[in-house]
Amino acid sequence: MPIGPPDRAGHPRALPWLIVPLEWASAGLMLVIMALLLTAVLSRYLFSSPIVWIDEIVSMSFIWLCMMGTALAMHRNEHLRLGLFVDQLSGTVHATVRAFALCAMLAFLIVLLPSACEYAQQEWLIRTPALDLPNTFRVAAIPFGFAAMLLIVLAYAVRTVPAKVLLGTAAVVIAVVAALYGARPALAALGNWSMLIFLVGVVLLCLLAGVPIAFCFGLGAIGQLAFTTQVPLLIVVGRMDEGMSSLILVSVPIFVLLGCILDATGMGKAIVEFLGALIGHLKAGMSYVLLGSLFIVSGISGSKVSDMATVAPALFPEMKRRGNKPGEMVALLATGAAMADTVPPSIVLIVLGSVAGVSIAGLFQSGFVVALVLLLSLMALARWKARNERAPHRRRASPKVIGQSLLVAAPALLLPFLIRSAVGGGVATATEVSTIAVLYALLTGQVMYGGIGARRFYAMLVETVALSGAILLILGAASALSWTITQSGIVQQLSPWMTAIPGGQMAFLALTMVLFLVLGCLLEGLPAVLLLAPIMYPMARKLGIHDVHYSMVIVCAMNVGLMMPPIGVGFYIACRIGEVKPDEALRSIWPYLLALLAGVVVIAAVPGISTLALKG
Template identity: 30%
Template sequence: MSVAELLTLGVFALILLSVPIGFAIVAASAALLIWLDGPSLMVVPQRVFGGIDSFALLAIPFFLLTGNLMSAGGMTGRLLDFANSVLGRFRGGLAMSGIMASTLFAGISGSAVADTSALGRILIPAMKKAGYRADFAVASIAAANVVAPIIPPSIAFIVLGVLTNQSITQLFLAGLVPGALYGVAMLLLAWWIARRRNYPVSAVAEKGAVWRAFKASAFALLLPLFILFGIRTGVFNVTECSAVAVIYALLVGTLVHRELTLAKFIDALRQTARMTAVILIIVGAARVFSWILAYYNVPTEVAAFVSEHISHPLVFLLLINLILLVVGMFLEANAAIVMLVPVLFPIAASLGIDPLHFSVVMVLNLCIGLITPPVGLCLNIAAVIGRLSLERAALGVLPFLGMAFGVLLLITLFPSLVTFIPSLLGGR
């Protein structure tokens, strides 16, 4: 067996034994170095530390904290009220409102898991109470929040930008159109299913209700625009922007809405610390994985094999879609990015594939894995909130998975959907 096969099998064997992903990668890497009598084991802690020793990665805890503070400060409910005032009049309006709110909230937190937890606690019980089937309520909210790692600020794009030395600002801009397309696709599907199943219609909002809801949620709606404007104009870089966003969330939550108490603030810090630790342990551990692959020339061998058998960029992208969709079923997105980028990114570049296009295709692929059984973290969280078995949740999410695959295929076939905004605003 090759080094790559041994290392991958070791990681998956430990994951099946319920070892957390980050620790599974480190343990399998260390075991392989011992087995092959390779370099000193001191390489492992050195590479783990080197993997997280990046100024740009500081943006991750700040953006996560921003999302948690916004949620604790009452902005999640205000975004949902605004979405419901706009879409509640349509059949299935509550589900559509949830999808719209998820898309808006994605521009604040950058984390699909955090958004599913925050919005799911509000929306899934409300939808069940209103007469929606439990599997539809769980599936629609889980699928809607997949958009979070695509719309800026995206944690996945920050990690990928650090690994590939790409502009994180360019990656953020590249995610705008695909994220919007995904959100619209989910809205249309929810509306179509609601019509077929005759789900309830909310009362038409009274005159002026939309404007009042918009004003109430204005501070939350302005934050994503503030982030993009600040980064694009060079007022601050991505990391500085994330710190400013935390201050913004604190001021709005305490001085404007006055819902952010000391207890909620401490809880937001606790949640952020937990989520940051999980992400950074995975990033650091996966750096060991990628270093071992590079040490034993695995990327070079894979590149030679691909160049010998595949010469057309589209064929390569379609093949990568299939591979990443399978990988996304089992691996957390950030772990998969750190493990696979050193192998796949140079091959894509050698075939002339635009780096931004490849990056967005890769992230969207792995995000779809968040609602793909058996791991499907967002699907699992939503199922727990909805008190639904994973089997029933998996059946309910199938139409949404089909629509997600359609958006992925569209993005793969038409690179201009990704590169248009960066070319227009980013000076490419």
């Protein structure tokens, strides 16, 4: 997916006095958070003496990490945006749309910065229970992050957009805002119909213009509240704070770092080589290796992009040598990554559990089984397509070779099962397990896979913070937008209609699948989940649908949409990683998408699949 401002904001000479200290501070803060979490785990489980103040320090550090990450993501061009339409433009039109996107981002930051400062000031009266510190120390990160992003966007706009175009576009935006402000009484009189203007029109317009998704959600919430209600914008900041501050979410950057370590140390390549030695000689064997590698590797990284980037370079040369078509390989890579997205420690499942209030342990247990069902459906199709395949080009590996590759891969193979069993069994939380997993991966990588140099590890820390900041800003903005929708009462109005549709549970699940297929194409997975989860789950609960079962249907449908051309951005990411033109993979991917979709339908129709692994 195209990300960040319309062109690259990051530049080695852009605001070095701000960016360099931010990178050092964020990398150091990441290490501090992991050290504190590891200390908490050791004190609790080894010495039976929990340190109660650690959670408070981690909470404070985490929000600062998030907001520094948002600024770094802006500088590094890593904020998620929909670039499919704006990237087709050229000349004056492209420059004008780019200027509009920048003005929209500036408007968001300029409007919310005073409210963020006021919010931080008000939090001075709230004290933390263990250390008795003012909560301002924590939430001051929000205005700091907004101010840093404002400086970065301004510097980028001045440097890259012609002054005439920028000033002209800014004047138009200001005029539109002034007109909307003058029309406040008329807009308020529209009632919930005003949501079509702000929560649909504004958000959609900004998305098409290439405004980062988090800013689109935030502008929709700001517009609805500022022009149709008397609710202060302080609420938007408060909802963003709440959306980004859950301790469950601390595991997100740590699992992102784990994925970076997996790629850097070659642990993923060791898994691929072992599976190749074990089953690569079979008919459709390399397809099995590709799918199996994605299934296992996703149990370490939690990120689809990281999974594909780890597996493809290790397998594609051998698959090409055996006569596999590049389009077919990329189709299998894309759908395999979609299949494996529910394997613990899925970042999507962690965020979904936080937003919807669903047990992370339950989601992890169920996600493994659901991914296994989808894996079997893809393997069955791969075997059927290879029915006329000639004798394999590679002989069966000897037991000695298999044993040697297993010995090398064993430490890496052990990690995903440790993560799943520890969280699913209730031994430790996802956050605690993520910290232990990073330490394990670092030590194992150092001893068995060559290790990671200090400079590279520092770069990985900065990359992790930036990517996590981009993810968590979307989470905060989506929380504000969801709250705005909920407070309008429209959910209560829609709920009786949605829960009374003919067909009951199955009809509602079918509607959910279609909705998330479409949104998975347009918004990428995470934003769609964040926006709609608080709205859809109450309706599903009214119909008696199990939370974990509904979560699996949502995530699986969303992942199919993510890989569905011509819009699904995951498809293009897979093509880029596999170095294959989208046209080559376009025809090949549809049978695999249909196999995935058939698996999702089975999962939706048979709740027992999703709840099979749940205890009690």
